Amino acid sequence: MYACICNGLKDTDVCEAIAEGACSVEQAYAMLDCRLMCGKCACDVEARLLTPLVASHIRQPACQA
Numbered sequence: 001m002y003a004c005i006c007n008g009l010k011d012t013d014v015c016e017a018i019a020e021g022a023c024s025v026e027q028a029y030a031m032l033d034c035r036l037m038c039g040k041c042a043c044d045v046e047a048r049l050l051t052p053l054v055a056s057h058i059r060q061p062a063c064q065a
């Protein structure tokens, strides 16, 4: 499933960036050499992928502040 049409990112791409330490949609896209463009995907990516995955990754010190 595509997470971001503007950048052609799939869920798996975003999940990999999150697994590598991205703590925000902007960070995840930057790690994938992309950026938010229209922004329509941001809320969906955050709710569906980022929040659940970050919450499940206890080993993300960059996300703990």
Ligand code: FES
Pocket: 003, 004, 005, 006, 007, 035, 036, 037, 038, 039, 040, 041, 042
């Ligand atoms: S759909 Fe992701 S920036 Fe437009």
